[in-house]
Amino acid sequence: MIRQNIKVAVDAVVFGYKDRKLNVLLIKRNIEPYKNSWALPGGLVLEDENLEQAVERELKEETNVTIDYLEQLYSFGNLGRDPRNRVVSITYFALVKPEHHKIKADTDAKDVAWFNVQELPELAFDHQIIFDKAKERLQNKLTYEPIGFDLLENKFLFSDLEKLYMTILEKQIDRRNFRKKILGFGILEELEEKVSEGRGRPANLFKFNKKQYFKLKDEGFFFDIK
């Protein structure tokens, strides 16, 4: 086998939806290069762990977050990404329910924080490019897979779902048509509970019926929101 010394890393773009804003989880680097810069959480893969395990370990170590949804995004491995070494980074796309985790800096990270995706700081390495790709993936995926529910609480208001779509897709959506469409899918459970948010008419709580979704999907149903 030829001699080759390329390092293999994983990095994750972790999205969370909080206060009606789309956020991404960043760490402040505690080591060179790019010390004190904000960056995506990630790091080198250990020799005896799978790639997804590496992502989960790094997230746990650096941010104390555990993931609700994880998928591979893209791999970046061209020359000159890292001033020290050739590094191939296999990047992941993750969704969490931010309320469920107390983020906390630890190994290699001086600080951890959620950033509104509209107000990102400058990112280390080529992480801005990775982030852009992840955001694009999120926007696309939201329209053809029910991943929005991984960003909301288990029980949510219909208006939350609607606002989430408008925020992430960055466009206006007609409330009536959206509701008609989603409810028509038959993958939401309408709960008895109502929530009064202070003012206005109390709203119904809904739950995503994942089992029903997979059943319908097996039968040929296709989730699709324009």
Place this chain on the structure above:
Amino acid sequence: MIRQNIKVAVDAVVFGYKDRKLNVLLIKRNIEPYKNSWALPGGLVLEDENLEQAVERELKEETNVTIDYLEQLYSFGNLGRDPRNRVVSITYFALVKPEHHKIKADTDAKDVAWFNVQELPELAFDHQIIFDKAKERLQNKLTYEPIGFDLLENKFLFSDLEKLYMTILEKQIDRRNFRKKILGFGILEELEEKVSEGRGRPANLFKFNKKQYFKLKDEGFFFDIK
């Protein structure tokens, strides 16, 4: 930086369309492990080349093919993929016009051949999984990007396009609706030339107008074939 000895490779799933069949390019391995097994072309990345360059080099070396369309597919890097070493393989999805290349085995490859995707031999390593993922990508992509034209000659019959879609999507398509739809896009040029295939009414030749496609795309047009 921690010690880590993981090798980085690229592998390519190269599709070609010939004789109304979808084919994939395989090599017969000349070295252990899996010596004499059929496998996807690929190999370790050199330290001073980018990933796409590695793919192109390996394809040139092993099969003498140059590529019309190339995109990254997925990365496989879990434990136990290769009995020798931990190897992370960044896989690519490629399309070629098979008539344009004389395939020829060379470095590390004892033989090269096009295989009908319906009649694949057993593949080395986890290459069957990689192939499955590529085929899925091809089927999906065919419906929302005009990549079918990268599998046909520059000038083609409408019936070729139609058969290509039916072959790859593995389903029947209504000739009239299909033609109406595609021609309605306004991205094909109807040439004056006609071709007589021996029997039946001679057919018109068409050309994909790539420039026009990108123009329309910029204006918000979306290629979409159900």
Place this chain on the structure above:
DNA sequence: GCAAAAGTGTTCAACATACACCCATGT
């Protein structure tokens, strides 16, 4: 003249879009 492939239009159903008023609550 017949076999083979090319070319072409219409009808119907399903879905997307646009759009405005009433309801239940808190203050």
Place this chain on the structure above:
DNA sequence: ACATGGGTGTATGTTGAACACTTTTGC
């Protein structure tokens, strides 16, 4: 009683799906 957000239906246009006959050529 008014401000706030929740909940709902209809009409219209667009798109997808189904479907069969005529044309041009080779033999």
